[in-house]
Amino acid sequence: MSQYDVVVIGAGPGGYVTAIRAAQLGLKTAVIEDSKIAGLGGVCNQWGCIPSKAVLKNATVLHTIKHADKFGIAVEGVTADYSKAIDRSKKIVDTQAKGVGFLFRKNKIDLIEERGRLAGKGKIKLEPSGKEITAKHIILATGSRPRVFFDMKADGKVVFTAKEFLSMRDLPASMIVLGAGAIGMEFAYVLQNYGCQVTIIEMADRLLPKEDPEISAEIEKAFKKLGVKFHTQCKVEKVDQKADGVTVHVTMADGSKQTFEAPRLLSATGITPNSQNLGLEETGVKTSPQGFVEVDEWMRTSVTGIYAIGDVTGKFPLAHVASAQGIACIEKIAGHHPQPLDYGKMPSATYCEPQVASIGLTEPDAKAKGYDVKVGKFPFRPNGKAQGIGEIDGFIKFVVDAKYGEILGIHMVGPEVTEILGEASLAMNLEATAEEVDVTVHAHPTLSEVFKEAALAAVGQPIHM
Amino acid sequence: MATNVLMPKMGYDMTEGKILRWLKQEGDAVTKGEPIAEIQTDKVNIEIEAFAGGVLARILHGADEDVPVGEVIGIIAEPGEKVEVPAGSAGKRTAAETGVIGGTMNEAGSGEGGEAVAFEAGAGSGAKAHATVAPGACIEEPSRVAQANADARQAAAGAQAPVRGEGERVKASPLAKKIAADQGVPLAEVPGTGPGGRIVKRDVEGYKPVAQPAAFVPTAAVTEVPLTRMRQAIARRLSESKQTAPHFYVTKAIDMTEALAFRAQVNQTLTGAQKVSVNDMVIKAVAKALKAFPNVNASWAEDKIVQHDRISVGMAVALPEGLVVPVINDAYGKTLSQIAETAKDLASRAKENRLRPDEFSGGTCTVSNLGMFDVESFTAIINPPESAILAVGSTIKEPVVRNDEVVVRSMMRITISSDHRVIDGALAAQFLGEVKRLLESPLLLVV
Numbered sequence: 041m042s043q044y045d046v047v048v049i050g051a052g053p054g055g056y057v058t059a060i061r062a063a064q065l066g067l068k069t070a071v072i073e074d075s076k077i078a079g080l081g082g083v084c085n086q087w088g089c090i091p092s093k094a095v096l097k098n099a100t101v102l103h104t105i106k107h108a109d110k111f112g113i114a115v116e117g118v119t120a121d122y123s124k125a126i127d128r129s130k131k132i133v134d135t136q137a138k139g140v141g142f143l144f145r146k147n148k149i150d151l152i153e154e155r156g157r158l159a160g161k162g163k164i165k166l167e168p169s170g171k172e173i174t175a176k177h178i179i180l181a182t183g184s185r186p187r188v189f190f191d192m193k194a195d196g197k198v199v200f201t202a203k204e205f206l207s208m209r210d211l212p213a214s215m216i217v218l219g220a221g222a223i224g225m226e227f228a229y230v231l232q233n234y235g236c237q238v239t240i241i242e243m244a245d246r247l248l249p250k251e252d253p254e255i256s257a258e259i260e261k262a263f264k265k266l267g268v269k270f271h272t273q274c275k276v277e278k279v280d281q282k283a284d285g286v287t288v289h290v291t292m293a294d295g296s297k298q299t300f301e302a303p304r305l306l307s308a309t310g311i312t313p314n315s316q317n318l319g320l321e322e323t324g325v326k327t328s329p330q331g332f333v334e335v336d337e338w339m340r341t342s343v344t345g346i347y348a349i350g351d352v353t354g355k356f357p358l359a360h361v362a363s364a365q366g367i368a369c370i371e372k373i374a375g376h377h378p379q380p381l382d383y384g385k386m387p388s389a390t391y392c393e394p395q396v397a398s399i400g401l402t403e404p405d406a407k408a409k410g411y412d413v414k415v416g417k418f419p420f421r422p423n424g425k426a427q428g429i430g431e432i433d434g435f436i437k438f439v440v441d442a443k444y445g446e447i448l449g450i451h452m453v454g455p456e457v458t459e460i461l462g463e464a465s466l467a468m469n470l471e472a473t474a475e476e477v478d479v480t481v482h483a484h485p486t487l488s489e490v491f492k493e494a495a496l497a498a499v500g501q502p503i504h505m
Numbered sequence: 506m507a508t509n510v511l512m513p514k515m516g517y518d519m520t521e522g523k524i525l526r527w528l529k530q531e532g533d534a535v536t537k538g539e540p541i542a543e544i545q546t547d548k549v550n551i552e553i554e555a556f557a558g559g560v561l562a563r564i565l566h567g568a569d570e571d572v573p574v575g576e577v578i579g580i581i582a583e584p585g586e587k588v589e590v591p592a593g594s595a596g597k598r599t600a601a602e603t604g605v606i607g608g609t610m611n612e613a614g615s616g617e618g619g620e621a622v623a624f625e626a627g628a629g630s631g632a633k634a635h636a637t638v639a640p641g642a643c644i645e646e647p648s649r650v651a652q653a654n655a656d657a658r659q660a661a662a663g664a665q666a667p668v669r670g671e672g673e674r675v676k677a678s679p680l681a682k683k684i685a686a687d688q689g690v691p692l693a694e695v696p697g698t699g700p701g702g703r704i705v706k707r708d709v710e711g712y713k714p715v716a717q718p719a720a721f722v723p724t725a726a727v728t729e730v731p732l733t734r735m736r737q738a739i740a741r742r743l744s745e746s747k748q749t750a751p752h753f754y755v756t757k758a759i760d761m762t763e764a765l766a767f768r769a770q771v772n773q774t775l776t777g778a779q780k781v782s783v784n785d786m787v788i789k790a791v792a793k794a795l796k797a798f799p800n801v802n803a804s805w806a807e808d809k810i811v812q813h814d815r816i817s818v819g820m821a822v823a824l825p826e827g828l829v830v831p832v833i834n835d836a837y838g839k840t841l842s843q844i845a846e847t848a849k850d851l852a853s854r855a856k857e858n859r860l861r862p863d864e865f866s867g868g869t870c871t872v873s874n875l876g877m878f879d880v881e882s883f884t885a886i887i888n889p890p891e892s893a894i895l896a897v898g899s900t901i902k903e904p905v906v907r908n909d910e911v912v913v914r915s916m917m918r919i920t921i922s923s924d925h926r927v928i929d930g931a932l933a934a935q936f937l938g939e940v941k942r943l944l945e946s947p948l949l950l951v952v
Contacts, residue, residue: 379700444683446706471678471705 042150044070046370047164047175049156049318052082053089054350054362055181056140058370063147065374070173071149072156072164080140080151081133082183084359087203090136092226094129095206096391099233103393106233110430122234123209158319162345165319177345177373180325180333181366182318184311184351189218190279192286192307199281200306202227211236212303216288220247220270222390224308225259229392232268239300240270241290247272248390252402252451254417254437259453262394262433279305313352328354337380339369347373356386387465389458394434397461399468400449403439412442416474416498420454422505424485431455436494438474445473445499452491460488474498507588508557510579512572515546515862518742518889521573522546523734529561535581542578547738549829549860557581562588677704684709735827746889750805750924754884755933759941761900761915767947771841778849779842784874787897787919788818788844789950790943792836795870798936802869804890805926819868819888820848822855829855830888832868841950872897882918892927895940896920917944 046062048055051073062069073079078086085091098120108115144151152166152173159165162174186201188194196204202223215231217224220242228238240247240263246256247263247270263270273293280287285303292298315331326334326342332354339347347369350362364381371378390396406413416438420426434454440447450464467477477495482488493502512522525543535541540552541561555561562582566572582588675692677685681704685692688709695712697704732740764786772780795802795816803812816837819830831851833844854860873885874897885896900917907914919940923933943949 444680444687446680471680473679473683476679 042070042171042173044068044150044173044175046070046177046179046373047072047156047173048179048181048366049164050078050082050181050183050314050350050352051080051140051151052078052181052183052350052362053084053359054183054366055082055179056080056143057363058179058181058349058366059149060143060147061367062370062374063149065370065376067177067370067374069147069149070152070175071144072152072154072166074155075153078183080137080144083185083203085133085136085140087206089359091129091133091206092202092223092230093391094132095125095230096226098125098128099230100393103233120234122211125230125234126207126209129206155317157317158323158325158346160323161343177347179339179366179369180315180318180341180346180348180352181350181362182314182352183362184313184357186307187310187312188307189309190276192279192281192305194307198283198286198304200304202306202308205306213237214239214302216241216286216300216302216305217308218276218288218305219308219310220244220249220272221308221310222248222388224306225263225390225392227306227308228263228268229266232263232266238268239302240268241274241276241288241300242270242272243274243276245273245293248396250388251390251396251398252437252439252449253404254435255396255398255451255453258434259392259394259396263392281305311351311357313354315352330354338372339365356383358386358388361386382469385465385468387461389461391458394431394454395457396453397457397464398449398451399461399464400447401439402449402451403437406439406441406448411448413448414440414442414498416440416494416496416502418490418493418497418502418505420487420490423487423490425487425489426455428485429455436460436490438477438494438498440474440498445475447472447474447477447495450491450494454487454490456487460491463488463491507562507580507582507586508559509577510541510553510555510581512544512566512574512576512578513551513553513862514574515549515551518738519546519574521571523571524566524568524578525550526568527564527579528552531561531564533561534584535559535561541581545734546862547734549862549865550858551862555581559586560584562586675704676702677709678706680706681709690714733826735824735829739827742889743886746887750887750889750892751926752884752887752922753925753930753933754920754922755930755937756882756918756920757937757941759917759919759944760905761917761944764944764947765900765915775842775845778846781841781845782848783876783900783917784820784872784897785841785845785848786944786947786950787874787895787940788820788833788836788848788872789839789841790940791870791872791895792816792818792839792844793943793950794936794939796837797939798932800932801893801923801928801936803892803927804869805892805924806890810927813869815867815869817868817870819865819871819891820851821871821873821885821888822852824856829860829865830868830871831855831860831865834867870894876900876917882920884920885922887922887924892924893933893936894922895937896922 045067046069048059048071051071055071059069059071102120105115105118154166154169156164156166158178159172162176164173164175164178166173186203188201192199194201194204196207200208205227211231211234214237217228217238217240220240224240225248228240232238246253247260248256271292275291277289277291285301286305288300290298290300313331315327315333320327323346324343325346328334333341333348333352335341335348335353339349341348349365349369351357355361368378368381385399387397387399401409403413403415417435419435421432426432434457437451438447439449447468452460474495477492478499480492482492493504496502523545525545527542529535529541535555535558537555537558539555541555542553544551544553559581561579563580566578572578580588676697677692678699682692684706690709690712692704695704695708698708699705768781768783768786775781799812802816803810815835817832817834818836819832821828821830833839833847836844839847851864868888868891870891871888871894873894875883876897876899880898881901882898883896885894887894896919898918900915902913903916904911905914905916919937921933921937
């Protein structure tokens with residue numbers, strides 16, 4: 041029977057990062073990952089963050105070529121084989137997965153390619169081998185999977201979730217996208233650019249409903265221009281899933297009934313935790329009614345020695361949050377003094393064009409919390425770099441507390457804003473105020489000058505307005 | 506003509522006293538020199554005598570009230586004289602000191618303006634005037650404000666790890682700095698919980714000044730012991746000493762064999778209170794050593810070092826409720842038997858709370874002896890404004906090497922605590938060496 045200090049169940053961005061840190065801290069570590077379920081890197085690498093970025097790049101390249109005339113470049117006879125985009129993404133996935141495997145070997149982490157199930161305190165039963173291993177600390181990093189409603193079945197023929205979508209090698213003439221969150225929006229952008237007519241159906245009153253309303257408005261403008269059809273405040277009554285397509289029955293915002301038909305449908309309506317078949321109940325690990333594992337600030341579950349990180353905790357289902365939770369969790373276990381996570385300062389990004397990136401409170405949320413809110417906003421249009429690269433749509437918006445200039449939230453829509461997001465995170469985590477951002481010299485010409493100007497707009501008068 | 510009765514200052518560090526009880530009531534006749542009230546200071550209970558004869562016309566502070574030194578507590582007048590209740594000396598005092606105090610308060614980071622003490626004049630006879638103090642008002646003496654901050658620092662240090670070392674950079678987020686500046690929070694005193702001990706917003710918002718450490722919530726399992734003035738004084742003064750004076754310690758083992766023999770010999774001829782104790786000999790040795798090392802017989806005075814002409818050695822006397830340090834004035838000029846007599850008298854009166862104020866002030870060095878408690882050695886905290894204190898252990902028979910032979914000698918260890926601002930290591934060692942030389946050749950104590 042193998043004995044470990046730490047066993048992590050799941051090799052996604054939460055689990056594998058945690059395992060590496062555990063090994064670095066001198067703990068004997070194993071990771072259990074059933075390659076039939078996901079593989080190294082988890083959903084993030086296999087059919088999430090990584091392959092979608094590859095496919096999105098294809099879409100933006102295609103978009104640039106289609107609009108090459110604005111650079112005075114005439115391009116004729118363009119053909120775009122979507123299956124090549126998928127092939128390219130698969131290669132990247134394999135490279136990344138191998139990278140994780142390499143890091144495991146380098147850090148002497150045992151990879152156990154089975155399924156793990158809690159078998160009492162400190163014990164894990166492996167399936168199918170039936171072997172048992174013990175660990176002083178067990179970290180559940182089993183993640184989540186797409187949540188599919190309306191009795192649909194994600195068959196990869198008519199109905200798709202992100203997982204099936206990233207293996208779909210051909211494109212239909214049209215596709216319905218249920219849900220206008222990050223995943224729905226990114227794939228809608230890919231499809232529309234490749235010539236597949238997209239119709240987005242969203243329950244909330246706007247696209248990207250978790251973002252600041254002004255961001256949603258800007259992205260709606262862009263999607264309209266792109267040719268994406270979308271309907272908000274829709275109540276889906278039922279979906280007929282047939283062999284050759286779907287019919288979606290919707291009660292529209294105005295109360296009228298409408299049906300939408302398409303050969304395929306992408307369901308992007310949230311996640312559900314992978315907390316079944318883990319032996320949680322038998323071991324006494326408490327879960328929420330939705331099945332998320334309940335954890336405290338150091339990711340400890342209700343059972344001593346068992347921890348949970350990432351999507352399965354339902355805290356903030358993003359890869360980087362899972363990694364951060366895992367690092368805090370394992371450093372605490374190792375007796376270090378990590379900082380507790382501030383879930384109010386977690387960045388999030390959406391990779392359609394223009395990109396969307398944000399952190400912290402939206403303007404309405406900040407007001408609802410009682411802050412005396414000041415807003416600083418600056419568009420990309422006057423920015424020299426934006427003009428140069430030909431991407432002038434979008435803006436950066438600072439939401440600050442009037443009294444001390446405390447940055448409550450930063451909301452960005454525009455070119456490469458996901459790469460400016462790091463500066464926003466740093467500013468908020470270091471508790472810089474809008475003033476410090478303003479007095480920080482930003483290189484010219486860069487898109488990040490807009491970031492500085494937006495901060496300045498919040499505390500004074502921007503220069504280039 | 507009316508005469509004000511003031512809260513007397515009994516000792517350099519007394520800042521306020523408590524009125525235990527009035528021995529006279531308003532309207533009572535008093536004669537000059539007659540005790541009229543009893544007050545409690547940090548160290549003793551004493552009676553206040555009338556400086557003038559007449560009638561006790563007004564009592565301005567009743568029993569159990571703490572009154573700052575120098576404040577009017579009562580008024581003696583001629584019989585029939587109309588007495589103006591002073592908008593008085595207390596008000597003037599505060600006003601006069603506001604400038605100084607205000608400065609201190611600002612340094613201490615208080616944003617409150619100094620509202621002067623407002624006296625409510627008693628309209629009718631017998632009406633007691635009382636002071637009303639606005640929140641944050643500057644009624645406290647500068648030293649006490651500073652002390653309050655020192656207390657806060659110390660309490661904070663006790664509650665958790667020290668906030669940060671002397672001279673260590675205060676790391677704080679820009680937001681934390683802004684909030685602190687706006688709200689008058691002294692950043693240097695805020696423990697930081699951010700990465701690397703950085704002070705972040707939550708630390709400033711969660712910072713509680715002075716009151717925080719005192720806000721100890723008793724559980725059912727504790728007994729609360731109210732603080733006596735003496736306990737308060739010990740806590741305040743010794744905390745201040747240990748925090749402000751950089752202490753260092755030098756220990757020497759002293760061969761007391763000869764001294765014990767000498768003592769036995771002289772005590773055969775001396776009687777009663779004149780009989781000499783080991784402690785008396787230590788005091789005498791210290792007094793003589795101080796004469797030889799005037800730079801030890803000195804005090805730190807911020808911008809200078811003051812060397813004292815007088816050589817007065819304090820001796821720590823344990824009391825059930827704490828300790829006092831009566832002083833043997835001019836210990837250098839006193840013979841051993843005079844020191845013995847004085848020490849016995851002071852110790853016995855200290856235990857009865859009957860010391861005069863001048864008997865526990867003015868020391869230039871202190872001897873603290875725990876020899877009677879079978880203590881090998883210990884370190885003591887300097888009694889400010891002195892610069893050194895000697896901690897005397899028990900005299901114990903021990904095997905020691907003399908001329909390459911192991912012999913049994915009576916050994917006693919003395920540890921000197923020195924204020925490094927005044928005394929350096931070599932000096933402390935030399936001074937203690939002189940004490941050792943005197944005690945090991947005890948005849949030197951009488952020549």
